Amino acid sequence: MLAALMDGQSLTATELAYRAxxxxxxxSGHLSKLAAARLLIVTRKRRFSYYRIASPLVxxxxxxxxxxxxxxxxxxxxxxxxxxxxxxxxxxxxDHLAGHVGVAITDALVAMGHVVLTDDGGELxxxxxxFLCTLGADLRSRQRSRRVFCQPCLDWTERRYHLKxxxxxxxxxxxxxxxxxxxxxxxxxxxLxxxxxAGLSEVFHIEFNGKRRxxxxxxxxxxxxx
Amino acid sequence: MLAALMDGQSLTATELAYRAxxxxxxxSGHLSKLAAARLLIVTRKRRFSYYRIASPLVxxxxxxxxxxxxxxxxxxxxxxxxxxxxxxxxxxxxDHLAGHVGVAITDALVAMGHVVLTDDGGELxxxxxxFLCTLGADLRSRQRSRRVFCQPCLDWTERRYHLKxxxxxxxxxxxxxxxxxxxxxxxxxxxLxxxxxAGLSEVFHIEFNGKRRxxxxxxxxxxxxx
DNA sequence: CGAACGGTTCGGCTTAAGCCGAACTGTCCT
DNA sequence: AGGACAGTTCGGCTTAAGCCGAACCGTTCG
Numbered sequence: 069m070l071a072a073l074m075d076g077q078s079l080t081a082t083e084l085a086y087r088a089x090x091x092x093x094x095x096s097g098h099l100s101k102l103a104a105a106r107l108l109i110v111t112r113k114r115r116f117s118y119y120r121i122a123s124p125l126v127x128x129x130x131x132x133x134x135x136x137x138x139x140x141x142x143x144x145x146x147x148x149x150x151x152x153x154x155x156x157x158x159x160x161x162x163d164h165l166a167g168h169v170g171v172a173i174t175d176a177l178v179a180m181g182h183v184v185l186t187d188d189g190g191e192l193x194x195x196x197x198x199f200l201c202t203l204g205a206d207l208r209s210r211q212r213s214r215r216v217f218c219q220p221c222l223d224w225t226e227r228r229y230h231l232k233x234x235x236x237x238x239x240x241x242x243x244x245x246x247x248x249x250x251x252x253x254x255x256x257x258x259x260l261x262x263x264x265x266a267g268l269s270e271v272f273h274i275e276f277n278g279k280r281r282x283x284x285x286x287x288x289x290x291x292x293x294x
Numbered sequence: 295m296l297a298a299l300m301d302g303q304s305l306t307a308t309e310l311a312y313r314a315x316x317x318x319x320x321x322s323g324h325l326s327k328l329a330a331a332r333l334l335i336v337t338r339k340r341r342f343s344y345y346r347i348a349s350p351l352v353x354x355x356x357x358x359x360x361x362x363x364x365x366x367x368x369x370x371x372x373x374x375x376x377x378x379x380x381x382x383x384x385x386x387x388x389d390h391l392a393g394h395v396g397v398a399i400t401d402a403l404v405a406m407g408h409v410v411l412t413d414d415g416g417e418l419x420x421x422x423x424x425f426l427c428t429l430g431a432d433l434r435s436r437q438r439s440r441r442v443f444c445q446p447c448l449d450w451t452e453r454r455y456h457l458k459x460x461x462x463x464x465x466x467x468x469x470x471x472x473x474x475x476x477x478x479x480x481x482x483x484x485x486l487x488x489x490x491x492a493g494l495s496e497v498f499h500i501e502f503n504g505k506r507r508x509x510x511x512x513x514x515x516x517x518x519x520x
Numbered sequence: 521c522g523a524a525c526g527g528t529t530c531g532g533c534t535t536a537a538g539c540c541g542a543a544c545t546g547t548c549c550t
Numbered sequence: 551a552g553g554a555c556a557g558t559t560c561g562g563c564t565t566a567a568g569c570c571g572a573a574c575c576g577t578t579c580g
Contacts, residue, residue: 081527094569096528106365115526115577125365129358136355139332307557320539322558341547341556 069098070107070121070130075160075256078111078118127162131221138224151255156225158249158258164221164236165243169260169268169276171226173239176272183218185229190218192235200235203271205242207234295324296333296347296356301386301482304337304344353388357447364450377481382451384475384484390447390462391469395486395494395502397452399465402498409444411455416444418461426461429497431468433460 069084079087085095099119102108109122121127158169165173177183182196192200200207221232231239243249248264260268260276268274295310305313311321325345328334335348347353384395391399403409408422418426426433446455447462457465469475474490486494486502494500 082525090568091570092527093529093571097568100528107362112527117527123365125358126362129355129362132351132355132358136333136352139349139351308555316538317540318557319541319559323538326558338557343557 069095069119070102071134072256073108073119073121074127074130074162075251076121076127076163078120081117081119084119121162124162131161135222135224151257154252154257154259155255158260159256160240160251160258161221161223161230161232161256163240164230164232165240165249165258166221166223166230167225167258169249169258169274170230171223171228172274172276173268173272174220174230175228176274177231180272183231183235185220190220190231190233190235192218200238203239203242204245205238207238295321295345296328297360298482299334299345299347300353300356300388302347302353302389304346307343307345310345347388350388357388361448361450377483380478380483380485381481384486385482386466386477386484387447387449387456387458387482389466390456390458391466391475391484392447392449392456393451393484395475395484395500396456397449397454398500398502399494399498400446400456401454402500403457409457409461411446416446416457416459416461418444426464429465429468430471431464433464 069088072084072087073079081096081099082092084099085092088095090098099108099110099117103110103119106122107126108119111118111120121130156167158165158167160166161170164170174183174185177196177199178185180195180199182193182199184191184193197207218231218235219233220229221236222228223230230236243264244251246264246267247261248267249258249260252259265276268276295314298310298313299305307322307325308318310325311318314321316324325334325336325343329336329345332348333352334345337344337346347356382393384391384393386392387396390396400409400411403422403425404411406421406425408419408425410417410419423433444457444461445459447458448454449456456462469490470477472490472493473487474493475484475486478485491502494502
């Protein structure tokens, strides 16, 4: 359930139970514990309870756990589902873009000299600032809290860096606005639209030769026992 | 046990059982599970089994978990033990210096213009490079792997930044070499020696007016039931 | 009003996590 | 050889974690 909330969205208790493949009552118990432990925040609206990750600090913790978990048992090459492939191709990571597409965009920004990445952090060059402005990405912080501006984030499927922070979030937001990528309902996976493929090719000079796994309106993974 | 290993040292199974306040057999079971999960690495020497954190990635994960855990239940103001006070004053954090002293040194480096800290990362200025060289801190990387050079690390007791990365590690190593601080056996706590107090005052212009909690050769916390 | 729906609480079940002491292996030191 | 010691394995115990269905409380809507 925590993994399902990692894209920063709020989800209802029933939806989370559905994803975790457990009963609503069990999910409710876990969710109230997680909320009591301040890992989640619950907001009640009408008759719904919306749960979301409590803070970026918690999100970072979960990400770091997943990163370690991804190293384990490397030889096990269990067959991947279509949904798994879609996740590997493109997904949201808390509030920014990850997976093959996320890494490719990051690589392109670095190659074009718009971003400089070091192990310590990242930096947006002035040409990069101009580039993102032209793209229409809004770099002003939404909240007054000073937040990490630009930072590399190790991608657990690609084992390479993608952009997180304010810059990463701005790019994801803009690509969604442009309709280049769309959220796959009921999943963290993102679908690259045909206009998106053209757009990324034109703006970032990225080509995905037959690598675009997501197809049409694939139903989200739903495997509840009952 | 993982927390006890966070200073990067290797400890024996019996020692870890002692710290965790559990029997050797129970500890052995947990440790072998942790090793199987690649969180720990075990090296057998003679009749001893030395366990240590498997990678900096794991250390970072644990640190991020502790960071989240430190936020929880802020109102609970349970009385602190002497050992707890010592930990808050100065301790090793994986391989660098944390606690009140760690933050103070970081502040001093920033104030003197030797280090520039941003949310994204840190940077050692040329004057800082010269300063550390004069101090005798070895900045060359021990391993061939490229490692984070300089980065702020949120301190869970002080809620402020201290230095981690290659620079942080070099400083801790040098202060130990100089005999300015000593490891408290059986603990992550560090003791500031009188020569260390003088040294920090002279070099970093830091004064600890009666704040030096650690005293003499205080026995480590040992509270096994039996 | 009453059915439908989202969410929670409660009681009860199953299972595994955690723990210990005893026994055993291998090493080290008289 | 024999005792001491570090570590592990095994058997057995206790407890709590995880799960479910049934019942219940509010909200929504026909």
